[in-house]
Amino acid sequence: MSWTAKTSGSPGFVMTAARIDPPRVLGEDATGTRLDGRRRQSKRAVLRGQLHFTEMAWHHAGARGVRYDSRLVEEHIARNADAHRRLVAVIDAANDPDLERPLEGGWTVAAVLAHLAYWDRRVLLLLERWERGQLPPRDEPEWYADDVVNDALLPEWLALPTRSAARLAIDAAGALNARVQGLDARTAQAIIVRDEAWLLHRYRHRSEYLDEIERALGDQ
Numbered sequence: 761m762s763w764t765a766k767t768s769g770s771p772g773f774v775m776t777a778a779r780i781d782p783p784r785v786l787g788e789d790a791t792g793t794r795l796d797g798r799r800r801q802s803k804r805a806v807l808r809g810q811l812h813f814t815e816m817a818w819h820h821a822g823a824r825g826v827r828y829d830s831r832l833v834e835e836h837i838a839r840n841a842d843a844h845r846r847l848v849a850v851i852d853a854a855n856d857p858d859l860e861r862p863l864e865g866g867w868t869v870a871a872v873l874a875h876l877a878y879w880d881r882r883v884l885l886l887l888e889r890w891e892r893g894q895l896p897p898r899d900e901p902e903w904y905a906d907d908v909v910n911d912a913l914l915p916e917w918l919a920l921p922t923r924s925a926a927r928l929a930i931d932a933a934g935a936l937n938a939r940v941q942g943l944d945a946r947t948a949q950a951i952i953v954r955d956e957a958w959l960l961h962r963y964r965h966r967s968e969y970l971d972e973i974e975r976a977l978g979d980q
Contacts, residue, residue, distance in 0.1 A: 843963035859922035870925040874917035877928035
């Protein structure tokens with residue numbers, strides 16, 4: 761099943777999201793782990809409220825053909841650092857009127873920076889949960905949840921002092937980069953094979969918005 765939607769909560773982007781469910785498998789394996797097609801959870805893990813996330817990730821990876829490569833993680837770390845340096849450079853070069861500059865959809869440069877800060881902080885918290893073995897559900901399409909969050913938070917982002925928004929973006933990017941760099945191999949492997957590498961390659965999200973900011977400031 762797939763969905764296509766205009767992300768009204770993000771300026772200038774159209775996103776296509778697709779979900780491909782793995783084959784449905786019923787029963788239990790030799791360890792008493794029930795396989796229900798969406799998640800793989802042991803009886804003891806149910807009692808603890810914890811998921812055996814590495815096993816679950818590999819189960820889904822088999823359906824998607826996703827494989828772990830430590831070199832890819834190293835590339836994400838390096839490019840995240842590049843995007844952070846670019847973010848700092850853009851903010852350092854911007855004056856207060858630049859940060860107040862309007863973008864399409866009712867956004868401003870400062871609001872976009874606050875948006876980047878929020879999503880980096882959100883991913884930081886998600887990575888902490890991954891390290892504790894707590895996987896997010898797959899039931900809700902990402903584009904739907906993301907769009908609702910962006911629309912709901914835009915008024916607050918617009919209300920922030922522009923320099924505060926800029927500082928939040930820099931600090932959040934730095935904190936998240938450090939978390940990604942410090943992930944243990946087991947967690948990074950589980951994230952990638954579950955096809956959730958967006959948690960690691962945060963430079964992509966930053967770069968598309970920095971492109972938009974630089975275009976807007978270059979037009980003045």
